[in-house]
Amino acid sequence: MFVLEGQGVTKYFGGLAAVSDVDFHVDQGEIVGLIGPNGAGKTTLFGLISAALVPNSGTIRFKGENITGLRPHQICKKGLARTFQSVKVFSDMPVINNVVLGVHFGTSERVKAAQAANEADRLLEFVGLSGRAMVPAKDLTLVNQKLLEVARALATKPEVLLLDEIMAGLNSTEITQAMELVSKIRAQGITIFMIEHVMKAIMSVCDRIMVLDHGKKIAEGTPQEIATSKMVVEVYLGE
Amino acid sequence: MLEVCDLNTHYGKVQALWDISLEVNEGEIVALVGSNGAGKTTLVNTISGLVKPSSGSVSFLDKRINGLPAHVIVELGISYVPQGGKVFPEMTVRENMEMGAYPIRAWKQKDATFEQVYRIFPRLKEREKQLARTLSGGEHQMLAIGRALMSKPMLCIFDEPSYGLAPLLVKEMFQTIQNLKEQGITIFLIEQNVRRSLEIADRAYVLENGRVCLQGDCVELLQSDHVRKAYMGL
Numbered sequence: 001m002f003v004l005e006g007q008g009v010t011k012y013f014g015g016l017a018a019v020s021d022v023d024f025h026v027d028q029g030e031i032v033g034l035i036g037p038n039g040a041g042k043t044t045l046f047g048l049i050s051a052a053l054v055p056n057s058g059t060i061r062f063k064g065e066n067i068t069g070l071r072p073h074q075i076c077k078k079g080l081a082r083t084f085q086s087v088k089v090f091s092d093m094p095v096i097n098n099v100v101l102g103v104h105f106g107t108s109e110r111v112k113a114a115q116a117a118n119e120a121d122r123l124l125e126f127v128g129l130s131g132r133a134m135v136p137a138k139d140l141t142l143v144n145q146k147l148l149e150v151a152r153a154l155a156t157k158p159e160v161l162l163l164d165e166i167m168a169g170l171n172s173t174e175i176t177q178a179m180e181l182v183s184k185i186r187a188q189g190i191t192i193f194m195i196e197h198v199m200k201a202i203m204s205v206c207d208r209i210m211v212l213d214h215g216k217k218i219a220e221g222t223p224q225e226i227a228t229s230k231m232v233v234e235v236y237l238g239e
Numbered sequence: 240m241l242e243v244c245d246l247n248t249h250y251g252k253v254q255a256l257w258d259i260s261l262e263v264n265e266g267e268i269v270a271l272v273g274s275n276g277a278g279k280t281t282l283v284n285t286i287s288g289l290v291k292p293s294s295g296s297v298s299f300l301d302k303r304i305n306g307l308p309a310h311v312i313v314e315l316g317i318s319y320v321p322q323g324g325k326v327f328p329e330m331t332v333r334e335n336m337e338m339g340a341y342p343i344r345a346w347k348q349k350d351a352t353f354e355q356v357y358r359i360f361p362r363l364k365e366r367e368k369q370l371a372r373t374l375s376g377g378e379h380q381m382l383a384i385g386r387a388l389m390s391k392p393m394l395c396i397f398d399e400p401s402y403g404l405a406p407l408l409v410k411e412m413f414q415t416i417q418n419l420k421e422q423g424i425t426i427f428l429i430e431q432n433v434r435r436s437l438e439i440a441d442r443a444y445v446l447e448n449g450r451v452c453l454q455g456d457c458v459e460l461l462q463s464d465h466v467r468k469a470y471m472g473l
Contacts, residue, residue, distance in 0.1 A: 013373060035405075036405070037377075037405045037407065037408070038375050038376065038377025038378055038380075038381075038403070038404060038405050038408060039362070039374070039375040039377065039378055040375075042375075043375065043376065085376050085403065086323065086376065086379075139250065141275055141276050141280065142280075142322055142323055143275040143276075144275065144276065165376065165403060168402050168403045169275070169322065169399055169402050169431055170275065170431055171272075171274065171275075171431040171432075171433055171470045171471075171472075172433065172434075172470065172471050172472030172473075173274075173468075173469055173470060173471070173472045174274060174275055174431075175472065176472055197403065197404065197405050197406060197409075199406055235407075236405055236406060236407055237406050237407060238406060238407040238410050
């Protein structure tokens with residue numbers, strides 16, 4: 001059974017089919033990459049999975065259960081968390097509190113404040129932000145705000161994590177560090193579905209890659225298959 | 240054209256920039272390289288008037304501009320493509336671009352500039368009437384560049400123009416920047432794609448911990464062990 005699965009997922013914005021009849025699946029423990037030209041519908045698909053958006057048709061299953069139509073907080077509590085391409089941190093809140101909030105948001109159980117703070121400390125260290133715990137989130141660089149989103153998402157104790165372009169704005173050396181972070185997250189048993197334009201990263205961390213173009217799935221395969229697919233080179237990679 | 244002299248900038252008590260001096264000559268592409276948190280965005284925010292320096296000066300065409308409000312700096316001929324786009328989400332694509340054309344000089348020729356920008360980014364023409372918030376991440380970036388060009392800048396500052404763009408568009412973006420140079424626009428470029436930016440730039444400055452630690456000709460910097468190791472992952 002797939003941990004995450006979608007069938008015929010479709011979303012219209014007015015007359016535009018942003019995501020059109022897309023089938024997808026992610027296996028337990030996999031890292032799956034989602035690539036495609038700008039405007040292909042990648043972030044929209046993540047929005048549909050995390051219930052920020054409601055599909056016009058199709059079903060999305062998480063661990064076999066139909067989660068289509070649930071609210072975002074319900075989906076988060078079930079163990080599916082995401083980060084945002086256009087960062088959505090709580091800007092005036094200290095960095096650490098952003099993560100503490102994630103700890104509480106991810107569970108229906110009561111968590112003691114001290115325990116939540118410990119957990120948040122640990123996660124900030126994990127993503128490399130421990131020196132910045134007390135500053136307001138808006139004072140972080142954009143790149144660090146994305147890392148904060150990763151920490152906040154991890155705080156909800158996800159089984160599946162959707163990462164939306166966490167490597168944008170990083171130089172080659174920093175990308176290598178970010179790739180290590182992704183591998184470390186997977187090593188904890190978390191399944192990852194990630195959107196990324198950094199080919200070096202996508203090709204080396206992902207087990208499998210899915211390609212969207214104009215809302216439709218146009219290719220799927222191993223990094224090797226994708227890199228040599230004529231269609232993908234044409235619409236996405238360029239010669 | 241642009242001269243930054245002994246610039247220091249603080250955020251509260253934290254000093255972000257230390258004694259920065261640099262210059263950009265007319266017709267050049269000058270790149271600014273540095274890690275996440277080195278102070279690159281702070282530097283261009285200071286140049287464009289969004290952040291006030293604590294000491295030092297910024298001059299443009301021999302006129303001192305530090306202390307001037309950002310909109311006046313745009314009218315003098317500097318425009319800025321901020322990181323992540325920062326477009327107006329509740330305005331249409333066309334309205335966003337019109338906002339860029341508010342300097343009187345630019346407003347008078349805005350019809351021609353619209354044509355020019357639409358030639359560079361046909362996608363913006365297709366989405367002309369859509370609200371900017373409905374654009375994808377990469378389209379935001381195109382719109383931010385289009386908006387900056389609408390002000391008919393003499394100097395254009397790019398903070399990570401390739402941010403969030405698909406590989407094919409990244410190539411086009413670098414080509415676009417070179418074309419802008421050929422059209423006579425001077426470019427100050429922050430870009431994490433260090434190799435590509437050093438390939439198209441004439442000169443570059445390397446910023447570390449808020450200080451300029453290396454500067455020079457791009458051909459030389461591309462050979463520098465430090466640059467290759469710290470920024471190109473080699």
